[in-house]
Amino acid sequence: MKKTIICRCEDVTEEDVLQAIDEGFEDIEELRKRLRLGMGPCQGRTCIPLVIRILAKKTGKNVEDIPLPTSRPPIVPVTLEALASDEDEE
Amino acid sequence: MKMKNKADVVIVGGGVNGCSLAYQLAKKGLDVVLLEKKYICSGATGRCGAGIRQQWSTKENTMLAMESVKIFEKLSRELGFDIGLRQGGYLIVVHDKKEMRQAEKNVEMQKTLGLDVSIIDSDEIKEIVPILDVKGMHAIAATFCPTDGHADPFKTTFAYAMAAKKEGATILTHTPVIRVLKEKNAVKGVKTNKGEIKAPVVVNAAGVWSKKVAETAGINLPNQPYRKEIMVTERIKPMFEAMVISFKDGIYFSQQDEGQILGGIPNPHERKGYLTDPTFSFIQHMSKTLLRYAPPLGYLRVIRHWTGFYDVSPDARPIIGEDDKVKGFIHCHGFSGHGFMLSPMVTKLLTEYIADGKTSPFLEWLSLERFKGKTIQKEVSVVG
Ligand SMILES: Cc1cc2nc3c(=O)[nH]c(=O)nc-3n(C[C@H](O)[C@H](O)[C@H](O)COP(=O)(O)OP(=O)(O)OC[C@H]3O[C@@H](n4cnc5c(N)ncnc54)[C@H](O)[C@@H]3O)c2cc1C
């Protein structure tokens, strides 16, 4: 069967998402924890919009009614070195 | 789903402890309903490091952790789902003579219990985790136990939850318990946002919210919430398998199966209260300390950083067992920073108590009553 990748960073397919929804993981936050989807370096920028559409279709909700996951810092990945550099300036 | 209105046991909380209990009790043939206010793993379990350590300073914690590891080792097979267990060992850094004396004492006690643990020198430290800078982290030695490790907290908890459902347990998410119902001095059930469920036994496994749940039954808990922050980097090729920790610096970090470095440290500028926003002072302090321990990691990018709460008891040991005043009210909280690793054994003891009426010296040692008029024997081997 042809597989459609939804989350490239964490290698999650459309089938994985559909199966998890059937298991009862019905919102983004739950799917994220179940499948690690959205937890990769792009932090869900690629996959979350796709998942929202799948969820909307499966649950018959409007796209706007699906709550977005909590956004967690840093917004853009930063190196440990840069983060460690200016402790004294605080 | 149609709401059930009675059960043998109601469990409040869908973290690792609640789900493990639901599985074991259902397997014993009891009619179990687990109620979770949000979703499975939404509490501390879904935010934790899920490290599994058997190197403790008290005999009882060491025994509980050792028994738990034996259960973890067989758990994927028993539940029919992979829990992502990896035993890469815990390397506990020893910084000075005082820590050395405590380490010697701990290792001696742990060995009498049959734990494979030893004190190792700088060369052996570099062999186990080559990227460590022994000088930079001010180490004079370390203790190492190769069977310590970690499991995947999501996989483990979902495995329990799915196995529990297979055994006939009912798990209702997005169903908060508003109040525990009582008649005289016995539990009668719970009131939820969707109606009441009658039950003679109610387990309080609500993590940091346990204090609030207990209050509704007129029980006062000594637990305190402690805010903790944790971070994870992007993935890199596997470099080391051990969890590195230091009681003095409070840091812990490891490389996960998928390749990311995950770790935490106490925030030097901690603020009081239930604040959930991650802070810059944490990430700065963490990065600085981590690079002092492992300089080659400097180029790695931090991709996520979040907070969670420890539900801390006065002696940093869990509080489990039946309440001595309210019959049928079962405590299962106060896990402090180690409720994942101890969960297999703690929930086994509770299951045997609830299903078979079996008591154990551990239940006495971990009872709420231990705080009444006694001096507290505090676990000293804690990090994060
Ligand atoms: C940053 C961090 C790192 C950690 N690292 C480790 C580690 O390396 N090793 C380790 O062993 N432990 C670690 N811990 C501790 C560990 O996470 C916890 O001790 C453990 O997960 C507790 O599990 P639990 O099932 O008891 O509680 P929780 O996972 O907190 O679950 C309680 C559940 O109850 C639900 N709930 C609350 N109130 C109600 C209500 N009224 N009705 C219905 N449901 C309700 C919540 O939504 C929650 O899902 C760490 C914790 C944190 C925060």
Ligand code: FES
């Ligand atoms: S595509 Fe899912 S996290 Fe990047």
